[in-house]
Amino acid sequence: MLDLRSKINSLxxxxxxxxxxxxxTSSEYMTxxxxxxxxxxxxxxxxENFRNINKSFERIKEEKLxxxxxxxxxxxxxxDLETKLSETNSKDTELENKLKEASVKIEKLEKEKDDIKAELQQRENEIxxxxxxxxxxxxxxYIETESLKEERDTKEKQIKELNQKITSLEETIGGAKGTPQLIEAIKNIMVTKGFLSDREFDNLLENKDI
Structure with missing residues (x-):
């Protein structure tokens, strides 16, 4: 009986x-x-985060592409821009060279223009x-011509007067001996001197040398 009791207690x-x-265990299970x-x-x-991250990754991949x-x-x-820039630089260099050449030509033309202006001014001064x-x-x-005209008019007047005087003398000495020679001598004296004095006339009449 004691053994049974002991077993029951043990059980x-x-x-x-x-x-x-x-x-x-149940508590641990629940936990x-x-x-x-x-x-x-x-x-x-x-x-969910992974799916979102995956979506983001796909979006990032697309964005990366x-x-x-x-x-x-x-x-x-x-x-293309670098090529164009290189071409532009080449053109700029070419244009700068052309500009320098044009500047040299302009300076040369300016100098030629100044030389021509100076020459023209000199020519104008000479003209x-x-x-x-x-x-x-x-x-x-004109003065000389006028003087010659006056002298000519005076001579013509003197010659006219001499002719008139000679005509008068011819009429006066028309019957004298040696009249043509006398008249010629009178003409020569009057043409040379412009006048005939009475003494010269008397000497001619007497056939004397003057």
């Missing part, structure tokens, strides 16, 4: 221990279940001097 103790262990639920939720969140295409386009554009000389010469010639 009760074992049962109580098992119940205690069961409760502990673990809660943790598992939280872990599952976290896992879902992680999976677009960016690469844009970069390639920009590189191509840059190369003015020649005009003045010509005007003076014309004036002198």
């Amino acid at each position: 009760e103790k074992q049962l109580a221990q098992k119940i205690k262990e069961f409760d502990k 673990t279940k809660e943790q598992l639920s939280e872990t599952s939720k976290k896992l879902e969140d992680i999976e 677009y960016g690469d295409a844009e970069i390639l386009k920009l590189k191509t554009g840059k190369a 003015e001097s020649l005009k003045k000389d010509l005007q003076k010469s014309i004036s002198d010639k």
Whole structure:
């Protein structure tokens, strides 16, 4: 009887221990279940984040492809611009050289223009001097011509008077001996001297040398 009682007590103790262990295990199970639920939720969140990250990654990949295409386009554009810049620099250098050549030509033309202007001024001065000389010469010639005209008129007047005087003398000495020679001598004297004195006339009549 004692053995049975002892076994029952032992079994009760074992049962109580098992119940205690069961409760502990059950509590741990519930805790673990809660943790598992939280872990599952976290896992879902992680999976959602992963999906979002994957979407973002895909978007980034697309953006990268677009960016690469844009970069390639920009590189191509840059190369074209560099080529154009090089061509522009070459043209600038060529234009600068042409500009320098044009400047040299302009300076040369300016010098030639100044030389021509100086020569023209010299020619104008020479022409003015020649005009003045010509005007003076014309004036002198005019004065000389007028003087010659006056002298000619005077001579013509004297000759006319001499002719009249000779005609009068011819009438006066028409019957004298040697009249033609006498008249010729009178003409010579009057042409030479412009007048005939009475003494000269008397000497001619007497056939004397004057």
